[in-house]
Amino acid sequence: MKNTLSCSVTIDLDSGDGEIIVSDRKQTLIISIGLSAITLRNFFSDLSDLYTYKKTKFKLEHYGSSDYYLFVRDSNMIRIEEVRKPGGREVYKFNLRDFLHTFERGFQKFFEKLKKDGMLPLDDGMDDFMYPVNKDVTDPFNSFSKNLKK
Template identity: 80%
Template sequence: MKNTLSCSVTIDLDGGDGEIIVSDKKQTLIISIGLSAITLRNFFSDLNALYTYKKTKFKLEHYGSADYYLFVRDSNVIRIEEVKKPGGRDIYIFNLMDFLLTFEKGFQRFFAKLRKDGLLPLNHDKDDFMYPVNKDVTNSFDGFSKSLKQ
């Protein structure tokens, strides 16, 4: 069966907010993130831990909002609950490997575009601690990506 998932990544490099859209024919998950320099590093690490069974669930918080996402692994399925405050919950279910590989491919395209536009790699003299795609973020992504290929 052909994977019908797609993933697009948009991150405001000035402010750090971003949006990751993962969709198939039946559902569209929109993950809103803030403070990408922190959120993405942790997100890649948590997804890697989910993949390797070091974790079976984790919570991704959107800085500046009470909403959050709960990622739960159940065998070869990933369930993502978007919890909205003060109430409400949307649930998305994907094949785990399809989700992770599609997610990784979306970020590969995003980082390739930044390299093509001359925004990566970062200049050595640039203070990149809070830059949305700093070295910690790209290193965390590389670790996640390498783990998927093993």
């Protein structure tokens, strides 16, 4: 059966807020992130650790909100719980390998568009500490991507 997952990535380069949408025929997961420069580097590392069994779960927080996402590996499945405060919880389940590869392709497309638009690579001397797609974000992504190909 053909993989029906899709992933799109949108990040506001001025505010650092972003949205990652992963969907299939039955469910649509919308991951809202804030402070992309911090959130994404940790997110890519945590996903790599999940893939290589260094972790079985981790929590992704949305800066500026009390909402968070709990990512849990259960054998070849990934369960993602979106916890909204003051109440509410949605649960999403995907094949782990399909989810991670689709996620990686979504970010590849996002980074390729930034390169095409001249936004990457960053100019030398540019203060990129809080830039949403700085080297502290792209390096962990490249490591995550490399892990998936092993």
